[in-house]
Amino acid sequence: MSEIILDIKKISVIFNKMFFGRSQTIKAIDNVSLQIFNSETFGIVGESGSGKSTLGNAMIGLQTLSSGEIFYKEIALPLSGTKDWMRLRRQLQIIFQDPFTSLNPRRTIGQSLAEPIITHNLCSKNDVTSKVLSLLDQVGLNSNMAERYPNAFSGGQLQRICIARALAVQPQLIICDEITSALDVSTQAQIISLLKDLKLNQDLSLVFISHDLGLVRNIADRILVMYLGRIVEIGSSDIIFSDPKHPYTQALINAAPIPEPSREAARIKTPLFGEIPDPQNPPSGCFFRTRCNQVHDRCLIETPALKQVKKNQFVSCHHTEVH
Amino acid sequence: MHASLNVKAGQRNGLIGESGSGKSVMARSILKLDDHRTTIYGTNSCIELDGTDILKLPEKSIGKFRGETVSMVFQNPMHSLNPSFTVGAQLRRVLMAHRNYSRSDSKIKILSALKSVDLPGVEELIQRYPHELSGGQCQRVMVAMAILCEPKLIVADEPTSALDVTAQDKVLQILKKLSVENKIAVLMITHDMGVVAQFCEIVNVMYGGRIIETADVKTLFTKPAHPYTAALLAATPDPSKPKKVFNSIPGLQESRTGKMSSSCAFIKRCKFAQPICSHAPEFRTLNDGQSVACHFAGELSLSK
Structure with missing residues (x-):
């Protein structure tokens, strides 16, 4: 593999909130470590x-960490809001789920796209317009669209504009947080092909957060499966999808429908029972034990550590040794 | 509609x-x-x-x-x-x-x-x-x-x-x-x-305010007869298959304010469009009880 661009070391995020005078703590991320490599697509499901x-936000410093550190190319990620962070944010961009609320309705598309270019002083004032037009062209939109306001566009077009805005500063890493879940299948396919093309043409890493497993399998090189803020399984996307080791990964893949009626009907469905536990008082030991069908005594007491089972596949489950 | x-x-x-x-x-x-x-x-x-x-x-x-x-x-x-x-x-x-x-x-x-x-x-x-x-x-x-x-x-x-x-x-x-x-x-x-x-069991595909194809689920997935249905299937990601090339449908659905046009609703985005498509197609029933609103139903090779 190539160079590591984002090195996440044992981070935890704890939310404290007051509810009718009682303080509640929720561990949104619990001791997560991972690396993101140059020009790879990393899926999170x-x-x-x-x-x-929360992990996606933490990766670019939008979420304050309770413990642990994140390094971008060996530089520790500065506190959000500081000047250093602003400078570094040029390299780290994020695209959100809902394109309708991520653009300012009072600004034209041209103004929205010009802002990051001006903020980061990327070109002279005279060149800003031509830069904006070339960005629109890059994501397959007409140059006359720069004059219009967000309300004149469809969801798919707005998401393209958000992609263009992220690309405006030539970032190294883009976090895509459920960017297609508000879109139709055909529009989703257009956006995914666009991202794939853009990645081919430049040195860019993507973190792709989604709950659509079909989509993640299609785009990601490596994937991370999370449950209650912990890493359940991480590794190469092809290996995990063809041979999932953790019972939770198996259940997730089993629950995702296959768009082919004969194969879908032939599948043996083993549905996951119960609900995701209350994060305020998570179960002891392995978090997944309340819904797992292979619980041992050991799962009640001991939190499983992340172990390597294959080249490019790491699982945190006590049963992987038994297999 | x-x-x-x-x-x-x-x-x-x-x-x-x-x-x-x-x-x-x-x-x-x-x-x-x-x-x-x-x-x-x-x-x-x-x-x-x-x-x-x-x-x-x-x-x-x-x-x-x-x-x-x-x-x-x-x-x-x-x-x-x-x-x-x-x-x-x-x-x-x-x-x-x-x-x-x-x-x-x-x-x-x-x-x-x-x-x-x-x-x-x-x-x-x-x-x-x-x-x-x-x-x-x-x-x-x-x-x-x-x-x-x-x-x-x-x-x-x-x-x-x-x-x-x-x-x-x-x-x-x-x-x-x-x-x-x-x-x-x-x-x-x-x-x-x-x-x-x-x-x-039965699937109806709708486009531009019209039903364009109706078939039982197996037929629809294996032998789609309308170009739009085939395009929709090609754009769907499959969690059981490794990376494939995504085929998106070019263009956008047209807005339908005003009078309904007399042409086939899919004409602008269809890669098989011919002059005859400027007339709205009638429903045709193929064998297997599949009915399709396309002038070339059953004649196009649309399988994946």
């Missing part, structure tokens, strides 16, 4: 409440 | 298409939920359900129809339940409107409906408020509410698109089980091909 988006 | 479709008793029908194709308008029409001041039905429009034409029913008797003969499950379960009332109170109101049960009878009925959607601890659940439940649980409460009065048809408008894969799987399995056991027909509106493959 898990149910809602598993900490996917 | 200009569309016809029929759902047989106990059948699981799918209605797919992209946003703006008219899927939800179709759903709302079936329950006559549209604003009657702004919605105009064509002179020979007819929505016949269990022998009654809904469009001709007076406004007063529609209420009895909704919930009793046909009920609906909406997209966002968190918004469909009233946050100020307990789950039990909301279910009881449905029974109060439609059935003349005593308090204890309605409780028995509510508990059995909640049990049939696989919710645990039902006695305690009816005392709880919607915010105490997860999205998947709320949607199962909505399904329980939909079956309370034993309807003939449930219209489900994207019931799983706000849910996780695991919760989606659960809701679909429950709906399927209820449909089979109680002979309730379901019209499942979705844009997810995976949901269609898992749940439906």
Whole structure:
């Protein structure tokens, strides 16, 4: 593998909130370590409440860490809001889920796209317009669209504009947080092909957060499966999808419908029972034990550590040794 | 919108298409939920359900129809339940409107409906408020509410698109089980091909306010006959297959303000378009009972 661009070392994020005078703590991310390499696509999957988006935000410094450190190319990520952070944020961009609320409705598309270019002083004032037009062209939109306001566009077009805005500063890493879940399948395919093309043409890493397993398998080189803020399984996307080791990964893959009726009907479905536990008082030992069908006494007491089972596959489950 | 479709008793029908194709308008029409001041039905429009034409029913008797003969499950379960009332109170109101049960009878009925959607601890659940439940649980409460009065048809408008894969799987399995056991027909509106493959028997594909293809689910996936259906299938990611090239459909759906055009709705985005396509195609029935609105139905090689 190539060079590490983001090195995440044992980070935890704890939310404290007051609810009717009682203080509650929620561990959104619990001791997560991982690396993101240059020009790879890294997928993050898990149910809602598993900490996917919090991890995505933490990766670019939008989320304050309770412990642990994140290094971008061997530089520790500065505190958000500081001048150093602002400078570094040029390299680290994020695209959010809902394109309708991520653009300012009072600004034209041209103004929205010009802002990051001006903030980071990327070109002279006279060249800003031509830079904006070339960005629009890069994501397949017409140059006359720069004059219009966000309300004149469809969801797919707005998401392209958000991609263009992220690309404006020539970043090294883009976090894509459920960027297609508000879109139709055909528009989703357009956005994914666009991202794939852009990645081919430049040195760019993507972190792709989604709960659509089909999509993640299609785009990601490596994937991370999360459950209640912990790493469940991490490794090469092809290996994990063809041979998932953790019971939770198996259940997730089993629950995702295959778009082919005969194969879908022939599958043996083993549904996951129960709900994701309350993050305020998570179960002892392995977090997944309340829904797991292979629980041992050991799972109640001991938190499983992340172990390597194959080249490019790491699992945190006590049963992987038994296999 | 200009569309016809029929759902047989106990059948699981799918209605797919992209946003703006008219899927939800179709759903709302079936329950006559549209604003009657702004919605105009064509002179020979007819929505016949269990022998009654809904469009001709007076406004007063529609209420009895909704919930009793046909009920609906909406997209966002968190918004469909009233946050100020307990789950039990909301279910009881449905029974109060439609059935003349005593308090204890309605409780028995509510508990059995909640049990049939696989919710645990039902006695305690009816005392709880919607915010105490997860999205998947709320949607199962909505399904329980939909079956309370034993309807003939449930219209489900994207019931799983706000849910996780695991919760989606659960809701679909429950709906399927209820449909089979109680002979309730379901019209499942979705844009997810995976949901269609898992749940439906018959599929209707909608584009630009028209139904363009109707077929049984196996035929539709193996031998799509309309170029749009084939394109939709090619754009769907498959979790059981490694990376493939995504084939997106070029362009956007046209806006349909003003008069409906006389050409085929898909003409601008279709790679097989010919001069004849400027006339709207008639429905043709191929063998296997597949009906398609395309001039070249059965002649194009569209398989994946």
